[in-house]
Amino acid sequence: MSVIPKKEKYKIDQNQLVKELRKFIDEERFQDDEYIERIKARLNEILEENYKKQENLIEVLHEVQGLIGFIPKYVQKEVAKGLDLAPGEVSSVISFYAHFSEKPKGKYQIAICKGTACYVKGSVDIIDRIKKEYDLKAGESTDDGLFSLEIVRCLGACGLGPVMTVNGKAHGLLNAEKAVNILQKYENNQM
Ligand code: FES
Numbered sequence: 176m177s178v179i180p181k182k183e184k185y186k187i188d189q190n191q192l193v194k195e196l197r198k199f200i201d202e203e204r205f206q207d208d209e210y211i212e213r214i215k216a217r218l219n220e221i222l223e224e225n226y227k228k229q230e231n232l233i234e235v236l237h238e239v240q241g242l243i244g245f246i247p248k249y250v251q252k253e254v255a256k257g258l259d260l261a262p263g264e265v266s267s268v269i270s271f272y273a274h275f276s277e278k279p280k281g282k283y284q285i286a287i288c289k290g291t292a293c294y295v296k297g298s299v300d301i302i303d304r305i306k307k308e309y310d311l312k313a314g315e316s317t318d319d320g321l322f323s324l325e326i327v328r329c330l331g332a333c334g335l336g337p338v339m340t341v342n343g344k345a346h347g348l349l350n351a352e353k354a355v356n357i358l359q360k361y362e363n364n365q366m
Pocket of ligand 1: 288328
């Protein structure tokens with residue numbers, strides 16, 4: 176007779192969670208009494224459902240990213256513990272996939288393609304210009320939280336290269352000047 180493994184009861188530490196979220200999230204969000212409760216309860220559920228299921232790592236990270244909007248360090252450690260993985264394995268998956276992030280993404284999420292077709296048509300110039308213009312690094316957000324930047328491999332619109340998307344909307348046949356003009360429109364609520 177097979178023995179059903181006992182599920183671990185998870186208890187995300189509320190103080191640690193709040194401490195971590197406060198580094199990035201507006202104080203206003205914490206006025207909603209249920210905000211932290213909701214996140215904590217769902218995290219506990221996710222970890223219980225996936226107890227020691229290492230093969231579910233990507234799925235778990237998707238859920239956490241969707242739940243909080245990013246995957247804070249403390250939560251990464253808990254995911255590693257719950258799935259019985261080394262913390263380094265979790266953080267390397269997060270840094271490998273542009274979809275996941277350790278910090279909140281900007282209001283406008285920019286993705287610029289550095290795949291071959293876009294690269295040969297000058298996407299690096301666009302990336303450099305945007306980084307300079309907004310003092311922005313790949314994988315990070317501007318201090319005001321308006322823009323975040325991801326460099327991606329192919330956006331599936333190679334014929335329109337160089338291509339960038341802003342919150343999923345594609346803008347093609349770009350050069351550095353055009354890309355900055357488009358972003359200024361987002362900045363001024365004209366898009
Ligand atoms: S290489 Fe850029 S969209 Fe395909």
